[in-house]
Amino acid sequence: SAVISQKPSRDICQRGTSLTIQCQVDSQVTMMFWYRQQPGQSLTLIATANQGSEATYESGFVIDKFPISRPNLTFSTLTVSNLSPEDSSIYLCSVERTGTDTQYFGPGTRLTVL
Amino acid sequence: GQQLNQSPQSMFIQEGEDVSMNCTSSSIFNTWLWYKQDPGEGPVLLIALYKAGELTSNGRLTAQFGITRKDSFLNISASIPSDVGIYFCAGRHTGANSKLTFGKGITLSVRP
Numbered sequence: 001s002a003v004i005s006q007k008p009s010r011d012i013c014q015r016g017t018s019l020t021i022q023c024q025v026d027s028q029v030t031m032m033f034w035y036r037q038q039p040g041q042s043l044t045l046i047a048t049a050n051q052g053s054e055a056t057y058e059s060g061f062v063i064d065k066f067p068i069s070r071p072n073l074t075f076s077t078l079t080v081s082n083l084s085p086e087d088s089s090i091y092l093c094s095v096e097r098t099g100t101d102t103q104y105f106g107p108g109t110r111l112t113v114l
Numbered sequence: 115g116q117q118l119n120q121s122p123q124s125m126f127i128q129e130g131e132d133v134s135m136n137c138t139s140s141s142i143f144n145t146w147l148w149y150k151q152d153p154g155e156g157p158v159l160l161i162a163l164y165k166a167g168e169l170t171s172n173g174r175l176t177a178q179f180g181i182t183r184k185d186s187f188l189n190i191s192a193s194i195p196s197d198v199g200i201y202f203c204a205g206r207h208t209g210a211n212s213k214l215t216f217g218k219g220i221t222l223s224v225r226p
Binding site: 001004041042043045048092101102103104105106107108110 | 144145147149154155156157158159162164202204206213214216217218219
């Protein structure tokens with residue numbers, strides 16, 4: 001498994017501002033992912049955070065709205081930009097070790113946009 | 115996009131009872147994963163299944179990878195109050211860039 005931490009654990013933000021979420025893993029991992037979980041819903045993949053290159057975004061998610069950084073093999077950030085109330089969700093990072101088909105999730109960041 | 119089918123959306127059981135949850139798909143998966151999510155937390159991996167027909171246990175939990183590779187089930191035996199939460203199944207195809215597909219989750223309530 002992996003020990004994953006996220007900061008902040010929760011935040012309340014004003015419309016039009018941005019929030020950057022950090023994800024830290026206790027060991028090097030090849031794959032890191034960012035998910036969104038809207039209230040009462042399942043998990044939706046936003047993007048795959050690639051180390052040393054641009055993130056790979058899923059349909060419906062764009063870099064301008066969700067810029068991602070992955071400076072090394074243990075750390076990634078997701079920024080949610082130009083916030084609106086519709087962005088109120090839980091944002092989760094997950095990691096996958098090379099050679100496994102298993103993802104482990106961080107504790108999530110609960111974002112509320114007023 | 116493709117989704118896994120989990121139903122019903124909610125289940126209510128008495129403490130001590132066993133419960134079984136199904137997850138079905140119209141396409142074949144090569145890996146099945148079961149997660150539990152407590153309120154305010156991220157999903158925690160319960161069981162991972164990698165081969166058709168595989169039956170794996172983790173304490174009071176047992177999960178099976180269906181023979182057709184289009185379904186999986188999770189059994190919880192002798193339920194206790196801390197089993198309350200949302201149970202998600204997730205499937206994965208083969209391939210280096212294959213992503214997880216999640217079910218909508220089943221909310222389990224356990225009456226003491």
